[in-house]
Amino acid sequence: MVDPLTPSQHRQDTFLDHHTHIGEISESHFPFSFDPKFYISALLSCRNLTQIKQVHAQATVNGMLQNLAVANKLLYIYTQYKAIDEAYIFFGSMRERDSFSWSVMVGGFEKAGDYRNCLGTFREVIRSGVKPDNYTLPFAIRACRDTIDLQTGRVIHHIVHKFGLHLDQFVAAAIVDMYAKCGVIEDARLLFDKMPKRDLVTWTVMISAHAECGNANESLILFDRMREEGVVPDKVTMVTVVFACAKLGAMHKAKLVHDYISMKQFSLDVILGTAMIDMYAKCGSIDSAREIFDRLKEKNVVSWSAMIAAYGYHGHGRKALDLFPVMLRSGILPNQITFVSLLYACSHTGLIDEGRRIFYSMWEDYSVRPDVKHYTCMVDLLGRAGKLDEALELIDNMSVKKDEGLWGALLGACRIHGHIILAEKAAKSLLDLQPRNPGHYVLLSNIYAKAGRWEDVAKVRELMTQRRLKKTPGWTWIEVDNKTHQFSVGDKTHPRSKEIYETLKILSEKLELVGYVPDTNFVLHDVDEELKAGILYTHSEKLAIAFGLVGTSEGMPIRITKNLRICGDCHTFSKLVSEIARREIVVRDANRFHHFKEGACSCGDYW
DNA sequence: ATAGGGTTAG
Numbered sequence: 001m002v003d004p005l006t007p008s009q010h011r012q013d014t015f016l017d018h019h020t021h022i023g024e025i026s027e028s029h030f031p032f033s034f035d036p037k038f039y040i041s042a043l044l045s046c047r048n049l050t051q052i053k054q055v056h057a058q059a060t061v062n063g064m065l066q067n068l069a070v071a072n073k074l075l076y077i078y079t080q081y082k083a084i085d086e087a088y089i090f091f092g093s094m095r096e097r098d099s100f101s102w103s104v105m106v107g108g109f110e111k112a113g114d115y116r117n118c119l120g121t122f123r124e125v126i127r128s129g130v131k132p133d134n135y136t137l138p139f140a141i142r143a144c145r146d147t148i149d150l151q152t153g154r155v156i157h158h159i160v161h162k163f164g165l166h167l168d169q170f171v172a173a174a175i176v177d178m179y180a181k182c183g184v185i186e187d188a189r190l191l192f193d194k195m196p197k198r199d200l201v202t203w204t205v206m207i208s209a210h211a212e213c214g215n216a217n218e219s220l221i222l223f224d225r226m227r228e229e230g231v232v233p234d235k236v237t238m239v240t241v242v243f244a245c246a247k248l249g250a251m252h253k254a255k256l257v258h259d260y261i262s263m264k265q266f267s268l269d270v271i272l273g274t275a276m277i278d279m280y281a282k283c284g285s286i287d288s289a290r291e292i293f294d295r296l297k298e299k300n301v302v303s304w305s306a307m308i309a310a311y312g313y314h315g316h317g318r319k320a321l322d323l324f325p326v327m328l329r330s331g332i333l334p335n336q337i338t339f340v341s342l343l344y345a346c347s348h349t350g351l352i353d354e355g356r357r358i359f360y361s362m363w364e365d366y367s368v369r370p371d372v373k374h375y376t377c378m379v380d381l382l383g384r385a386g387k388l389d390e391a392l393e394l395i396d397n398m399s400v401k402k403d404e405g406l407w408g409a410l411l412g413a414c415r416i417h418g419h420i421i422l423a424e425k426a427a428k429s430l431l432d433l434q435p436r437n438p439g440h441y442v443l444l445s446n447i448y449a450k451a452g453r454w455e456d457v458a459k460v461r462e463l464m465t466q467r468r469l470k471k472t473p474g475w476t477w478i479e480v481d482n483k484t485h486q487f488s489v490g491d492k493t494h495p496r497s498k499e500i501y502e503t504l505k506i507l508s509e510k511l512e513l514v515g516y517v518p519d520t521n522f523v524l525h526d527v528d529e530e531l532k533a534g535i536l537y538t539h540s541e542k543l544a545i546a547f548g549l550v551g552t553s554e555g556m557p558i559r560i561t562k563n564l565r566i567c568g569d570c571h572t573f574s575k576l577v578s579e580i581a582r583r584e585i586v587v588r589d590a591n592r593f594h595h596f597k598e599g600a601c602s603c604g605d606y607w
Numbered sequence: 608a609t610a611g612g613g614t615t616a617g
Contacts, residue, residue, distance in 0.1 A: 239613040274614040
């Protein structure tokens with residue numbers, strides 16, 4: 001509502017004091033100025049909502065709101081201050097509206113997060129026959145992005161064509177972004193490729209989208225192409241490129257990007273710095289991550305959580321937990337993600353009592369409500385420790401919705417401890433939730449296999465065949481001399497395949513001498529039966545380690561990136577190799593790292 | 608007169 005100030009009150013109010021400089025310009029008119037410029041300047045110099053309302057009242061009294069320029073400015077200022085109710089009431093009272101007024105109103109709703117009304121107002125624009133302009137469109141498109149409303153997004157894209165509107169950089173970038181965030185990256189890319197030229201924001205949107213959907217390689221290719229076309233990246237672009245490197249887990253690329261950032265002298269703000277912490281950690285170097293962390297002048301809850309998580313997934317649980325009180329002392333409050341990171345750190349290192357304590361204190365002491373992710377960490381923590389009953393009790397008593405991650409954690413624990421009955425319960429829930437995920441079938445069949453229940457193994461495999469599900473083979477990457485090499489189970493495509501298998505053979509012989517017995521339970525049924533006999537000793541990560549021994553320079557750690565869970569056999573294998581070859585081996589297994597050094601693993605073999 | 612893209616878990 002408009003502030004019910006009387007004119008007489010108004011004239012003596014702060015408004016006068018704050019705008020004496022304006023008064024000087026048009027002194028003779030004040031306070032009954034009829035110069036629109038006067039009111040526009042007054043609106044621009046408002047510093048809070050009260051002042052805006054005062055100018056509003058003044059303009060009303062002097063009849064200046066009939067002037068569209070003044071009215072539009074007032075509307076705009078209201079939306080700038082997110083006073084969306086005031087804006088809308090005023091908008092409703094306007095006798096005359098042009099496309100500017102409509103744009104501002106649509107944009108105001110979007111800025112305030114009122115997407116319903118944003119799109120509602122946009123529909124009114126269309127219905128009232130006003131041609132939506134290139135200012136209105138991006139707002140409406142962003143509302144679709146933010147609500148992941150692909151259907152409406154497509155309709156608006158269509159409208160652009162139907163009205164024969166010019167697809168300028170702003171509109172096109174908004175549509176590309178909308179498609180990408182709605183998960184149809186192909187459509188985003190199609191439009192992106194059709195654009196005659198793309199500005200920095202459009203490039204950034206596309207780079208970020210590819211990394212987000214798991215094609216980080218393409219992100220880096222686009223980054224190069226962007227620069228070839230003469231577009232100069234800014235800090236936001238660099239954040240998305242750093243994000244892509246983190247996804248890729250490629251240390252070589254990470255260093256190149258870091259060098260580029262230093263060369264171009266981008267300052268490390270919280271966001272870029274935090275992205276770099278994450279990048280180094282996910283590329284296997286926890287030390288470089290910490291270095292960046294220490295250099296950051298400003299740290300927010302995201303930076304702290306990223307560092308805590310990094311220690312956690314590198315198997316340094318204690319360091320992760322020690323960081324928490326330091327964070328609190330610096331005045332940062334933890335959020336849900338901080339607690340996921342802390343609990344995850346506990347589960348990777350086997351800190352059971354600490355985990356329990358944190359889990360119960362998060363709500364009690366920090367008013368952060370545990371969600372399914374926190375329960376999942378606890379199930380993982382308790383389950384790995386063999387406390388399957390306690391894990392199940394937690395699941396049975398929880399009030400938040402159970403998801404596949406939760407059952408997956410329980411199933412994983414059952415696999416380690418050979419708990420068939422519970423495994424079946426977990427697997428059933430999983431298959432109910434995701435009947436088309438082949439991974440669940442493989443896990444269940446592995447559990448049956450370990451228990452020697454071959455007829456059940458056959459049944460699960462039969463079910464997979466029936467449902468036409470195929471396990472996609474896992475890949476392992478290793479960086480050697482700044483090049484990435486890729487291996488799959490039983491792989492023979494690598495040019496140095498012969499050397500690799502020879503090294504593997506020598507290694508196996510040496511390992512057998514120190515008592516290594518390959519554990520074949522873990523490898524069953526990951527690939528077709530006919531391959532089974534041949535793959536027992538040739539997991540993708542074993543191939544990568546062997547290649548690391550053949551290819552890397554002496555003394556360098558062997559860094560390996562996997563996209564699946566490292567199996568028990570490969571874990572044992574890596575430990576022993578690190579001892580007999582006297583080389584550090586870093587393995588990224590899905591989302592945790594194992595540092596093997598002198599026959600031991602950073603996770604303390606609690607995994 | 609008006610406009611955009613970025614960080615942590617799983």
